[in-house]
Amino acid sequence: MKQLSLDIQPSKQAMYLRISRAIRKAIKANHLQPDEQLPSARVLAEQLSVNRHTIMAAYQELIAEGWLESRQRKGYFVMSSLPVETSITTPSTQQAKNRFDWRLIRGAAKMPERxxxxxxxxxxxxxxDIALFGFKSFGGYLSDTMNRPDIKALNYGNNGGFAPFIEQVEIYLRRVRSLTGKKIIAVNGSQEALFLLSQVLLQPGDKVAVEKLGYIPAWETFRNSGAELVGINQDASGIDPSHLEAMAKKHQLRLIYLTPLHQYPTTVTLPVSRRLQIYKIAAKYNIPIIEDDYDHEFHYRCQPLAPMAADDPSGLVIYLSTFSKIMFPGIRMGFIAADEALANALVRHRTLTNHKPNVVIQDAIARWMADGAFERxxxxxxxxxxxxxxxxxxxxxxxxxxxxxxxxxxxxxxxxxxxxxxxxxxxxxxxxxxxxxxxxxxxxxxxxxxxxxxxxxxxxxxxxxxxxxxxxxxxxxxxxxx
Ligand SMILES: Cc1ncc(COP(=O)(O)O)c(C=O)c1O
Missing domain, CATH: 3.90.1150.10 (Aspartate Aminotransferase, domain 1)
Incomplete structure (x- = not known):
């Protein structure tokens, strides 16, 4: 970091003294820390529009006082131990004296610690295993994104997702997951999808059906919208449809959250017969289903079952998935495939927190997918x-x-x-x-x-x-x- 912001007070003193005083003040306020390098005399002189010798004189003054040292061929540094240690106001001592008392309305969600x-x-x-990711190969697509930028897409507007990214996801879902006929939107990972869905579909007191063993980050997101969770029994084949129906009769369920391909955490695949029963219950009682297809990419024996969203005549299944597993969680990219009316509402709601999902990453992923590198x-x-x-x-x-x-x-x-x-x-x-x-x-x-x-x-x-x-x-x- 070459820049340094200094508070130079107007006075009749020589300029080099005013500058040295400002640097001393910056060190005392911890804006400049022990062992940190200062800008070269030339850079600081340019920044302050003064002669380079004025800066040299200021630095010499501070060296004489024991605040700075000059290291050969490296430049000027704040001393590692400062002359008057007690005079330094560290952020923690400042905070201890004058800590602001926040009125925290939210921010205490009980998410599991990693x-x-x-x-x-x-x-x-x-x-x-993130080490297995082809960073070099993906880096090539990222630099293509920078070398041939889509200027229009990089600007504000089109909040739903970058068109070539949406197109690649659409092709993938159609060919690999037999899923068509839904509107696809880009999200910053499944967690954002769950949050947006909770915001748009739930209000305090609503009941959400979840399996008794499940994914806490989803549960906490539903709860954050004021929803109450209704636990549904599960057995060796997954969620029990008869218990779901009993709960649908008892409560007005507003949402069902499922991970049918590999139930989280038990890994059981929900059989087709149960999927059909659950779908019928959802249609009869007007309950949307969130189908979280979080690790569908990896299957070892045969083709995995198509998602429930692939056979959804009422359009009540909301499909979501993520690039966290095929790439890495830090990429924060995922997607929702849902009924158009819902997808549009989600996009409109998202504009409250985010103008659009990261276009650079979507663009690079789209190039990576189109080129076959995703499949490799x-x-x-x-x-x-x-x-x-x-x-x-x-x-x-x-x-x-x-x-x-x-x-x-x-x-x-x-x-x-x-x-x-x-x-x-x-x-x-x-x-x-x-x-x-x-x-x-x-x-x-x-x-x-x-x-x-x-x-x-x-x-x-x-x-x-x-x-x-x-x-x-x-x-x-x-x-x-x-
Ligand atoms: C059930 C479930 N859903 C979603 C995800 C992925 O979440 P994200 O896309 O927010 O990284 C995970 C990851 O562990 C998961 O286990």
Whole structure:
């Protein structure tokens, strides 16, 4: 950073003294910090429209006083230990004296902490292996975006999404997910989609049906709009349609939130027969369904079931998905495919918080998809994740052969396994964390913790390579050589 803003007071003093006083003041106010470099005399002289020698004189004055030092061939720096330490007003001492008392109306949502990030071994089910992303290849598309900018699209307007991006998503959904006939809009990840939907569709007191085991970030977003969650039973095949119907009769349900392809967190695929039953209930009681298709890209055995949104004559299914898994969560890009009237309302509402989603990223993703690089990335990840899943399964079989009691189904797709253990699953997760291994246990996914058997753990297999999966499992189950 070459710029420096100085408060030079008018006075009869020589200019170099006024400048040195202003620099001293900046150091005392912590605007310039110990060891920080100052602009060169030439740059500061230009900025202040004074002679370079005036700046040199000011710097010399401060060197003599012990505030600055000159480092050979590097320039002028604030001293690492300052002459009168006590005279420095740090932001924290300022705050302590004069802390503003905020009236916080919101801002206390109970979102789960991403404790996984600091762990040596991360079995979080939602984490892709970001190191496998083709950054160099994507960088090429990003620079194309900059080299051949779409000037009109980069300006204000067209808040729904960048047309070539929407077109690529439309082609993908049509060809790979058999989904047509909906309006597609770009969002900053699924979380923004959930927030916008909650804002537009829910009001305080509304009831939202969710599975009893589910995705807390979605729940908290519904709750933030004042909605109450109604837990629906689930079994080995997923959500129980008869319980859903009983709840629809009892309450006026305003929304159903589902993850039918790989139920979050149990990974179960909702069978076609249940999908049809649920759809009928939704149509009969006028309840829209949010279908969160968060990790549909990864399937290992056969084509995954088409989403519920692909067979939606009433137009009540709101489909959402994300680029967080095929790319990385920091890309913050996703999309909603929904009935046009709803999509338009969502876009209009979004203008309250954001004029438009990031056009540069949409443009680069559109080029990446159109060029086939998306599909190449998908094939690469699918091959790796399938191997990792198989490796995890073989290690679990080893453990079982050694007498560790485990129960699980091998998932046909996705990024995680849901495993029944003996004993206290939450304790197992706690002990693993103490050994640097992040796993989540059943308790963390329940709407009502009293329903928890405390027997399951969720193990993501996508985020780490085979060696690290093995090391992590050894640490979890205390076996030294699996
Ligand atoms: C059920 C579910 N929905 C959505 C997402 C992705 O959210 P986003 O697109 O906001 O990164 C995840 C990621 O873990 C998820 O598990």
């Amino acid at each position: 404790a996984s990030i600091g762990s040596e071994y991360n079995f979080s089910g939602g984490c892709p 990335q998908l094939r690469k990840l699918t091959r790796s994740y399938e191997k990792r899943r198989d490796h995890m399964v073989s290690l679990l079989i080893d453990l079982q052969n050694r007498g560790v009691e485990l129960e699980y189904n091998v998932p046909d797709g996705g990024m995680a396994m849901w495993i029944k253990v003996t004993g206290d699953a939450a304790l197992l997760a706690k002990q693993a964390l103490a050994r640097g291994v992040f796993i989540q246990s059943e308790n963390e996914f329940h709407l009502d913790i009293n329903d928890s058997e405390n027997r399951y753990i969720r193990l993501g297999f996508a985020g780490m390579d085979e060696v690290r999966i093995g090391e992590g499992l050894s640490l979890i189950f205390g076996s030294s050589n699996i």
